[in-house]
Structure formats: C-alpha cells, structure tokens
Amino acid sequence: MxxxxxxxxxxxxxxxxxxxxxxxxxxxxxxxxxxxxxxxxxxxxxxxxxxxxxxxxxxxxxNGFNAIEEDRTQILRKEFRKAQWNVISEYLKFPKIIVGILLALLIFKASFYFDEPDKFVRNLFGLLAILFIPAFYSFYTNRKIKGKRFLELNISHITFTGIFGFMYWIIYLLNSCKESVQRHPILILPFCCALILGILFLMTGIHLQRKTIVNVKKQYQLIL
Incomplete structure (x- = not known):
C-alpha cells in the first residue's frame, strides 16, 4: 500500500x-x-x-537514527581522508614533486638570510595560518546550500582542524629542538618540506570542498 x-x-x-x-x-x-x-x-x-x-x-x-548518523559520519570522514590523500599523492609523484622539492629548497635557502632560523620557521607557519582565513571563510559561507545543511559538506572541516593540529605539533617540535636548529641549519629543511605538505593539504581541502558542493547541488537538484 x-x-x-x-x-x-x-x-x-x-x-x-x-x-x-x-x-x-x-x-x-x-x-x-x-x-x-x-x-x-x-x-x-x-x-x-x-x-x-x-x-x-x-x-x-x-536510537537507530542517531546510530546511523554516527556510522555515516565515520564513513564520510574516511572517504574524505582517502580522497584527499589520493589527490596529494599525485603531487608527490614525478614530475609534479619536482616543483615541491624546488620550492622547499628555495625556502630553505631563504632561511640563511635570517639570524634566527627558528623564528623564520615560525613566520612561515604563521603565513600558512593566514592563508587559512579565506579558506575558512569559504567553508563558513558554503556550509549551507539554499538554507539546507549537509553532512558531506561539514566533513570537509576536518582539513582545517587537522592542519591546525599539524601546525601545533610542528611548532612544538621546533621549540623542543630550537638550539639544535640554531647550530645545524640543515634541520630547517624538514620544516620547509612540512610547510609544503601543509599547503598541499590546504589546497586539496578547498578543491574537494568545491567538488562536493557541485555534486551535492546536482544530486539534490539545488542548482540555480
């Protein structure tokens, strides 16, 4: 019936x-x-x-509805992380990785113009944090489509929380080995590589968010 x-x-x-x-x-x-x-x-x-x-x-x-919601959340998080790593892995393959290596070496070379290498690294990650502002604004303004909230869109915020956690541990590690970095400038190079990785996470997060918005609009016929 x-x-x-x-x-x-x-x-x-x-x-x-x-x-x-x-x-x-x-x-x-x-x-x-x-x-x-x-x-x-x-x-x-x-x-x-x-x-x-x-x-x-x-x-x-x-509690069936809540249980299903929790399961779906976990599934979407795994799918988002997998998709993000797949995109990033493409940039870590030849020949694209050459650009990343050259950029990391260029940043490393620029560190020699600073008397305090650790402060140079902090400034680099401070710049990365500033780049988060337009990305976070994009996430905030697109969290709803025609007044409707979507779990799939909300999942993309793990990019921002993940990178902030990543930067916290980078700065923590930098403070722990501050004197070693001062004596051995070559130790700055891994931090330069970490910066490039952080930028890749940010770029891929924005890319996947935009792709998700397009897919959601098509699936639920919310295209203007």
Missing part, C-alpha cells in the same frame, strides 16, 4: 523531530521509513497509519 503525499510529509516532519540537522540524512531516513511502512502495510492492510509508523520505527530501534 502506497503512502499519500500528506502521509509522506508527516513522516518527513516526524524524522526531522529527531533533531537530524543534515538534509541528506533527513531524506534518506524518510525514504527508509516510507519504504518500511509501505512494506508492513502491504502485509497487513488492517493496520492504521500510526500503527504502521510505530512498527517501522521499531525496526530502527530507540
């Missing part, structure tokens, strides 16, 4: 009442509920609409 448009709308509003803020999950859960209700109703037409809804909800369990 097929649900009417009004009944489907009722189920949709019921799903939203579970404080599921991600639009794609609202759509998915509504579809699951509707399909399950239609299946139950087909087997027992004597049931009322609300009885069928209750039986369908019981299939999910008391």
């Amino acid at each position: 097929k649900l009417t448009t009004e009944q489907i709308e009722y189920v949709s509003n019921y799903v939203k009442s579970f404080d599921i803020k991600w639009y794609e999950l609202q759509v998915e859960f509504t579809d699951h509920m509707v399909n399950s209700m239609e299946e139950i109703w087909e087997k027992d037409p004597e049931l009322t609409f609300h009885q069928v809804k209750q039986y369908a909800e019981d299939r999910f369990g008391r």
